[in-house]
Amino acid sequence: MQSVIQNLPDTPGVYQYFDKKRKLLYVGKAKNLKKRVKNYWRFTPSLHPNPAQSSRILKMLSEADHLDYIIVENEEDALILENSLIKQLKPKYNILLRDDKTYPYIYIDESVPYPRFEITRKVVSGRQITYYGPFPAGGRALLDALYEVYPLVQKKSCLREGKACLFYQINKCLAPCESKVTPEAYGKIVYEAKEALVKRKPLTEKLQKRMEQLAIQERFEEAAAMRDNIEAIKALSISSTIDIANSIDVDIFAILNGDERGVIIKLFMRNGKIISSSHSYFRQTHIFDENEAYKQALLEFYTIDTPQISKEILIAHPFEDAKQVAQTLSSRFEKTVKIIHPKRGTKAKLTSLALQNCQELLRSHKPVSLIEQKIADLLDLGSIPYRIETFDNSHMMGAATVGGMVVWDEGKWDKHSYRRYMLHAHDETGQMREMLSRRIADFSQNPPPDLWILDGGKANLNLANKLLDEAQVNLDVIAIAKEKLDAKAHRAKGAAKDLLYTSHGLIELKPNDTRLHWIQRQRDEAHRYAVTYHQQRKRKEDTQISLLDQKGIGKATVQKLLNYFGTFEAIYAASFDEIAKVTNKKIANIMENHNQG
Incomplete structure (x- = not known):
């Protein structure tokens, strides 16, 4: 690693530290890669961490074994790439904020004689558009x-x-x-x-x-x-007695770290009135970094599709990359955006108000669930599993093959985040691979959770870890499966025990263990969700097969078409030549007449 560090280029870029197992530890950006990375180290008498670094960085450097870097054209590109990689890969020593939702705005287009108010989450084209918001809720x-x-x-x-x-x-x-x-x-x-x-x-x-x-x-x-x-x-806005003499438009951000978690507050002031507010919590506070937190919060909130951005953003704490973030946002929205840390006056009172609300939210927030802490201890997880995604697939002799992902977040089911997957692989391992690969591909839009639970045994656990390693994503995984009796896995309750497969080995808990019950609850919800979707797809496929059977296409031919095209929609969209290639011209003629009918 020393030779890599000493030969880094004097260019902007992003650097990545890995441990001996090639697990990603940390992602950072630099205006000058050589200067930035060298600052972490001392080279005499041998390579060792610079003791002036924070305890968090010193801990990361003690585990670092390898360094990779990516060169970019300028510091703005480095900032954007760094933020994207943190979101996708969930490095062990980077903070990860999950509040990346787009907030709705109310808008009106007054270029027409009788305009209406509408809701949007994106920029709307029009000559005389006025936006109001954002409105995180309400x-x-x-x-x-x-x-x-x-x-x-x-x-x-x-x-x-x-x-x-x-x-x-x-x-x-x-x-x-x-x-x-x-x-x-x-x-x-x-x-x-x-x-x-x-x-x-x-x-x-x-x-x-x-x-x-x-x-x-x-x-x-x-x-x-x-x-x-x-x-x-x-509930849209926080009440305030602050007297605003001017009709100013500002957005206010405050981030505060607590004992178990941190909180982000956003206040939106328009014409001197706080019109809306929102807050969200984040975890892994033992690796909290104020600079990273503000960078992520601002870059994730102000996307290119954001309908409106204030010219001034007030922050409750100064942070190292504020100037570069302001330049990036100015470039993104083609107007000057200032990020200000006010020290006195009305604007300082606004950031103080935001911090007071942060403190109250941390004080009043319920403590971590005891069962979640027990699960983390049992499985030796890297973090407490506040957010869990559980996967299962369902089919009947290869027909209507589907998968389901359910999400547990902060002690409740997050049903808006549930996902259904139509699968094409014929074997269950292939189906799980297809489902997990698609979820990993979505990490850039929806960051990884704290834990994956898979329905299945060691093979599925190894598969998931392999896929995550290839993607360089840090994510804990466990699998739950029935103990095999007579070389068969019995699903019926009481027929066999549930076994837990982890990266540290096999765990067998007593049937009355509450930790096992919690994991079984996750698995059972995923199974219910996948089976429900399978039943819907099966009914639809049965109807489609029946209709085609009436047209003179037998079930065996329908299955042959399904095996090739994957779905009925793809069959109906296929050309005459494609159908004839898979079957014959007679069937292609029937399908063509069916589609025209």
Whole structure:
């Protein structure tokens, strides 16, 4: 490694430290690779870590055995590549923030006579677009409230119909489709609605009155829905007594590390009012690095598709790469973006407010689940498994082969993150390989979890570790399988024990062990999810086979087509020549007539 370090180029780039087993330890970026990496080390009397480094870096260097580097054109490219690699590969000594969701904005295009408010997560093309937000939560409730209180054009299709509809009859629309309201008069209503997006108290007061009227009319479900909307709108922003003399637009970021985890707060101020806020937690706080945390938070939040970015971003702590991040964001959005750490005045009070909320969130957040800590100790995991992905596949004699991934996060099922996979491999190992490979390919968009649980034995464990090693991703894996009796794995409960296969060896727990029950719960949910999807696919395939059978194509021929093309959709999309190549011209003619019919 010493020769590599001493011969590094004087160029921008990204460097990667690996241990003896080629596990990725750390990813960093440099304006000058030679200067940056040499700063980690002392070369006399022999190569050893620079004692001036942080304890976290010293621990990493003590494990480092190998160094790789990638040259890029400039420091901005190095910054972006570093962030991407950390997200994809989950290096052991880098902090990984998971809050990379895109937040919705409410927008209006006033280039048309009768504009409507809509929700978007991306930039919308238009001549006179105005954005409001972002709204991490409650954006839909706020949009619904506008259409409840103000007589706006309720649906996109309304103007196309050219005739007043039910919305006009119930006084929720002024029927611009029949020119019953002029663009000028409608514009005044739009102006009031735009004001309500920023100063929301009058809006919630009107909703409160309507909720009470609904309750008097015993329309309790509608009243409850409106109550939920009111609460969602009120929860959008953090209350503040800070007096803002100027109508400034700023985004405020504060990151604070705690004993068990850290928290990120984002506040969004528009026209001198905090219009929305959000927070998220992160783990692995023993390797916390303020510079990395702020870099990731800002680069992940302000993607190229972000509809709006403030010219000033306030941060609660100064960080080393702030200047470079500001340059990168300025380049990304083609306007000057400043990252400021205010030390006094109103802006300093805003960052102080954000930090106070960080402290309160860390104080009030529930402690780590005892069972998750026990699992980490049992399996000798690199970190506590707050987020777990569990995989299983399902088929019936090779038909309707599918896979499922379920996600456990912070003590509950994250069903929005569940994934279904249509699989093409004929053997179960191939099916698991296909499923895991596709998930690894998605790490650039959705970072790895803390733990993978696989339904299956040692073969699946070895497969997963091999795929992760090839991708240079640090991720703990275990597999759970039934003990084999008479060379057969019995699924029936009580027929055989569940065994745990880990990278450290085989673990056998007693049937009443709560740790085993927790792992079985993950496996059973993945099995349920995969089987449900299999049943849906099987019913669909049976229907398709029945239809083709009526057209004169037998089940054996259908299976032959499926084996070649993979799905019915691909069969129907295939050309005459492709069908004839797999079967014969007679079948190709039948398929062609079927598609035309």
